[in-house]
Amino acid sequence: MRAVCWEGKENIQVETVPDPAILNPRDAIVKVTSTAICGSDLHIYDGYIPTMQKGDVLGHEFMGEVVEVGKGNTRLKIGDRVVVPFTIACGRCYFCKEQLWSLCDNSNPNAWMAEKLYGYSASGLFGYSHMYGGYPGGQAEYARVPFADVGPLKVPDTLTDEQVLFLSDILPTGYMAADNCQIKAGDTVAVWGCGPVGQFAIKSAFLLGADRVIAIDRFAERLALASSQGGAETLNYEDVDVLDALRHMTGGQGPDACIDAVGLEAHGTTLDAWYDRAKTSMFLATDRPHALRQAISACRKGGTVSIPGVYGGWLDKFPLGAAFAKGLTLKMGQTHVHKYMPLLLERIERGEIDPSFIITHRIGLEDAPAMYRTFRDKHDACIKVVMKPGAPSGHRTHSESVSQ
Amino acid sequence: MHAEPLYERASTLGDAENWLALGTGALLLLVGASRRSTLGACLAVSSVPLLYRGITGRWPAVTNGDGRADNSRTALAGNAGVHVRESIRLEVPLEQAYRYWRDLQNLPCFMPHLVRVTETADGTSRWVAAGPGGLEVTWDAEIINEVENEVLAWRSLRGADVVSAGSVNFDRVRGGRSTQVSVHLQYAPPAGKAGALVASLFGREPSQTIREDLRRFKQLLEAGERPRATPMP
Numbered sequence: 004m005r006a007v008c009w010e011g012k013e014n015i016q017v018e019t020v021p022d023p024a025i026l027n028p029r030d031a032i033v034k035v036t037s038t039a040i041c042g043s044d045l046h047i048y049d050g051y052i053p054t055m056q057k058g059d060v061l062g063h064e065f066m067g068e069v070v071e072v073g074k075g076n077t078r079l080k081i082g083d084r085v086v087v088p089f090t091i092a093c094g095r096c097y098f099c100k101e102q103l104w105s106l107c108d109n110s111n112p113n114a115w116m117a118e119k120l121y122g123y124s125a126s127g128l129f130g131y132s133h134m135y136g137g138y139p140g141g142q143a144e145y146a147r148v149p150f151a152d153v154g155p156l157k158v159p160d161t162l163t164d165e166q167v168l169f170l171s172d173i174l175p176t177g178y179m180a181a182d183n184c185q186i187k188a189g190d191t192v193a194v195w196g197c198g199p200v201g202q203f204a205i206k207s208a209f210l211l212g213a214d215r216v217i218a219i220d221r222f223a224e225r226l227a228l229a230s231s232q233g234g235a236e237t238l239n240y241e242d243v244d245v246l247d248a249l250r251h252m253t254g255g256q257g258p259d260a261c262i263d264a265v266g267l268e269a270h271g272t273t274l275d276a277w278y279d280r281a282k283t284s285m286f287l288a289t290d291r292p293h294a295l296r297q298a299i300s301a302c303r304k305g306g307t308v309s310i311p312g313v314y315g316g317w318l319d320k321f322p323l324g325a326a327f328a329k330g331l332t333l334k335m336g337q338t339h340v341h342k343y344m345p346l347l348l349e350r351i352e353r354g355e356i357d358p359s360f361i362i363t364h365r366i367g368l369e370d371a372p373a374m375y376r377t378f379r380d381k382h383d384a385c386i387k388v389v390m391k392p393g394a395p396s397g398h399r400t401h402s403e404s405v406s407q
Numbered sequence: 408m409h410a411e412p413l414y415e416r417a418s419t420l421g422d423a424e425n426w427l428a429l430g431t432g433a434l435l436l437l438v439g440a441s442r443r444s445t446l447g448a449c450l451a452v453s454s455v456p457l458l459y460r461g462i463t464g465r466w467p468a469v470t471n472g473d474g475r476a477d478n479s480r481t482a483l484a485g486n487a488g489v490h491v492r493e494s495i496r497l498e499v500p501l502e503q504a505y506r507y508w509r510d511l512q513n514l515p516c517f518m519p520h521l522v523r524v525t526e527t528a529d530g531t532s533r534w535v536a537a538g539p540g541g542l543e544v545t546w547d548a549e550i551i552n553e554v555e556n557e558v559l560a561w562r563s564l565r566g567a568d569v570v571s572a573g574s575v576n577f578d579r580v581r582g583g584r585s586t587q588v589s590v591h592l593q594y595a596p597p598a599g600k601a602g603a604l605v606a607s608l609f610g611r612e613p614s615q616t617i618r619e620d621l622r623r624f625k626q627l628l629e630a631g632e633r634p635r636a637t638p639m640p
Contacts, residue, residue: 024638026635026637026638027632027633027634027635028631028632029630029631029632075631075632091634093626093629093630093634095498095629095630095631096498096625096629096630097496097498097585100498108625108629109625109626109629109630109634110630110634111634112633112634112635112636113636114622115615115618115619127634127636136634136636137636137637138636139636149634149635150630
């Protein structure tokens, strides 16, 4: 089969690799009908994620049709149309039972690697380095899904791929980011980063009862989408002093909750942002936590800072003193996708949210290498790329919705 | 998981004793070296075992270690030998965990260095492991303590190449909601041919080896299968 493979920093290639096979009783094989490039794939592309190996199949947002089922899997049958959560979970350990699915004890075959770095290992992930299990990803024609009797969500034929594909990761991720904010009626939520997760966090914050959402980014098309689709007020951090603006907009109190939907490769125009760039470029630091620092500074006393953005290592100049002084709550972590998928599918079916509004590019698998670069550089107003493994090379549609 | 490898440290008073040895050793070395006399030299030399004790946490071995005892009773008496303690928690009934472990032929399912374990009628068992160079290593063991759903303990019989003993405790934890399995493994310190054998069985980090064994045990019992990303096990 054809698959999108990582061959090194900024080196993505579409290669012919062996078809996946059933390895365990609870497995299933899915013929991928739609898959997407995630912002967190760009951290791999840029070489920030350790324990990647040449030839690794990328991709953790995918859906498709079940074509093979292991003998221990009685829940799925051939022909089922399913969306696959990017976190792999056994469904039976302490963490799965506690609804902490992304912290599953039994799904990472390389748990010892993560234990060396983090003390304990979280769940295995599709296509996201060997520290997270070394599972081949879903940017391919076929994918093997472990523990497929608890993960994949069956979706009705009345919904299109594009309406349900993002249940695999970014929609639950944006929703959990807002859920972690413990929003009360009247609250104002500030969201750093208006990529797909930020867009869904904005929508979710309103769904969960926020009164106002303030979106922060530097790309006009992303801010426009946050405003037109999400109903957020927007701040371009290249034009305004974000801390100052947030203070003014909230009567000097600060936002009740702040969401960092940026993660470890934050950009910024302030002194600390350039300091981060210099340090990481010389391998003296692992992450660039500029957005997170600002979120902590901006948050009101007793508020919540929710972090869906990915961090990997040791953060420099982390303002824990400010977080302590203001009595902040920090909530973070990989998304418990299994927990949120069913309720978000219901919201999609009820028409409360149509996640397809973020899609800007539709391509075939063969065009992935060029599109990784376009997405990373935010060229061509690129916000979200969906790939159809069946589509021919050169096939490309640019969405109308964001060209305004 | 709880990891607490104990390498002959049980008899020490811990860090305080190490620091005392290190301090005394350093003092002897300083005083000895500053006196350019026979007495000074003696003092300096006498600091060596103290410094060794202070740095490594154990007294230097006086024998060459080749006097390996093949009797688990003497080789592993008291606190002798290498001790490894590891434990893990599972969300399965305690009885299920005990039953699976007590059926000794299941052990190779989660201890990949074992080829097979067979129980004989007289209460002993024959253990076959994959040794260095593709050779099979065999030894006999007996169960010395067995309390159903509580504890299982065994030791190798006289004449075994691998002198070892161990126990597994099964406990209800979290108010009876979860099961905890705790392994205490002892084996004679590596020396000579048997040393190489033991090293290959338990790896360079015995506690890590046992921890991985327990992880596989948990995966099999909880998830019903071991996670794999590739066709190779």
